[in-house]
Amino acid sequence: MRGVRARPVLLDSALALAVAALMVAGAAVRGGDLGDRPGAAGLALAAAGAVPLLVRRRYPIGSLLVIVALTCAFYLYGFRTTLGAPGILIAAYTVWARYPVRQAWPPTVIAVVAYETAMIAGRASHPIPDTVLALLQASATVLIGHSVYIRANRLRETAERAERAEREIELEAQQAVVEERIRIARELHDVVSHHLAVISVQANLARYVFESAPDTARGALDTITGTTTEALDELRRLLSVLRPPRHEPGEYRPQPGLADLPALVGRLSDAGLTAHLRVTGTPRPLPPGQQLCAYRVAQEALTNVIKHAGDASAELTLDYGDDGLRLLVIDSGGGAPPRANHAGHGLVGMRERARMYGGVIEIGPREPAGFGIELTLPYPNPGRSAGEP
Structure with missing residues (x-):
C-alpha cells in the first residue's frame, strides 16, 4: 500500500x-x-x-x-x-x-x-428508490470526504505550528549567539584596553628611567612581561568561546601579508588571469594588520578583474614611499566596472579596511582604458604611545 x-x-x-x-x-x-x-x-x-x-x-x-x-x-x-x-x-x-x-x-x-x-x-x-439510494450515497460521500479534509487541515496546521516553533527556536538561538558575541566583544575590549594601558605606562616608565634607575626600569619590564602573559591568557580563553566546536586541521593559520602577494598573483595566473607584480621603493616592515589590509584589497581587486574585465590583464604595484605604502591594481579594460556590494563585501569592504588603518582608497576608471584601485596606507608612527587612540 x-x-x-x-x-x-x-x-x-x-x-x-x-x-x-x-x-x-x-x-x-x-x-x-x-x-x-x-x-x-x-x-x-x-x-x-x-x-x-x-x-x-x-x-x-x-x-x-x-x-x-x-x-x-x-x-x-x-x-x-x-x-x-x-x-x-x-x-x-x-x-x-x-x-x-x-x-x-x-x-x-x-x-x-x-x-x-x-x-x-x-x-x-425505479426512480424513487434510485433517488433515495443516490442521496444516501451522496451524503455518505460528502461526510467522509469532508472529514478527510478536516483531518488533513489539522495535520497541516500542526505541521505549520511545529515549523514556526522550530524557526522561533532557531531565531532565539541565533539571537543568543549574537548577544553572547557582543558580550564577549565588550569583555575582550575591556581586557585588551586595560592590559595595553598598563603595558604602555610601564614601557614609558622604563624608557624614561632606563639610564638613571635601572632597577626601576627592570621592574617595569617585569610588569610588562607579566601583564602581556595575563593578556594572552585572557585572549585565549575568550577567543576559545568563539571557535566552532569542530574545525579542520590547519584552519587556524597566520593571516596573509605582503610576503604572500607573489603567491596570490601566481594562483590567479593559474586561474587564467594575466597578472604581474611590481615592487618599488625600499621595503620596510609593517604591522600585521596593515599587511592584511593591503593583501585583502589586492585580493579583492584582482578577483574583480577576473569577474568583470573578461580577458584583460592586470598589474599589481607595491610602492614603498617616504610617508606610506601605495598599492595599485590596474587592469587593461574590457568589461564593466565592478559594483559595490552593500552586504559588506566588494568595494565597500575595501573602503572600510582602508579607513580602519587611516588609509585612503581611490576607485575608478583609468585613461585611456581599464579600471584601477589605489590604496595608500600611512606608516605607523613609532613615537605614538600604544595607549593613544
Whole structure:
C-alpha cells in the first residue's frame, strides 16, 4: 500500500480501470436486466465515464462535472447502470477531501441535480428508490470526504505550528549567539584596553628611567612581561568561546601579508588571469594588520578583474614611499566596472579596511582604458604611545 500511495498516477490509473470495468459489466438497455447488453457505442460511453478519474487529483471539480455529464449522456441515450455509478462518488469524494464547504457544495449540487434529471428523463425503472439510494450515497460521500479534509487541515496546521516553533527556536538561538558575541566583544575590549594601558605606562616608565634607575626600569619590564602573559591568557580563553566546536586541521593559520602577494598573483595566473607584480621603493616592515589590509584589497581587486574585465590583464604595484605604502591594481579594460556590494563585501569592504588603518582608497576608471584601485596606507608612527587612540 505504501508503494501504491507513493505513485498516485498508478493508483488513479488502476482505479479508473476498475470503475470502467464495473460500468461496462453493469451496463444495460433501458428497462432491461443485467444480461440485456447495449451496443458497442453504449459500452464505450459507459467506460468513458471513468476516464476523468485519471486527473481527479489535479482537477477535482472538473473531473466530477465531466463524469456526471458522461453518465447523464449514458442515461439519456437509453441505457442504465445496474451496478451503480462509482465514478461519480469517487470524484465527489475527491472534491470534498480537497476543498472547504464553500467551494465543494456548488459542484456537488450541480452533479446531484443533473444526475437526477437525467435519470428521470431517461425513464428509470425505479426512480424513487434510485433517488433515495443516490442521496444516501451522496451524503455518505460528502461526510467522509469532508472529514478527510478536516483531518488533513489539522495535520497541516500542526505541521505549520511545529515549523514556526522550530524557526522561533532557531531565531532565539541565533539571537543568543549574537548577544553572547557582543558580550564577549565588550569583555575582550575591556581586557585588551586595560592590559595595553598598563603595558604602555610601564614601557614609558622604563624608557624614561632606563639610564638613571635601572632597577626601576627592570621592574617595569617585569610588569610588562607579566601583564602581556595575563593578556594572552585572557585572549585565549575568550577567543576559545568563539571557535566552532569542530574545525579542520590547519584552519587556524597566520593571516596573509605582503610576503604572500607573489603567491596570490601566481594562483590567479593559474586561474587564467594575466597578472604581474611590481615592487618599488625600499621595503620596510609593517604591522600585521596593515599587511592584511593591503593583501585583502589586492585580493579583492584582482578577483574583480577576473569577474568583470573578461580577458584583460592586470598589474599589481607595491610602492614603498617616504610617508606610506601605495598599492595599485590596474587592469587593461574590457568589461564593466565592478559594483559595490552593500552586504559588506566588494568595494565597500575595501573602503572600510582602508579607513580602519587611516588609509585612503581611490576607485575608478583609468585613461585611456581599464579600471584601477589605489590604496595608500600611512606608516605607523613609532613615537605614538600604544595607549593613544
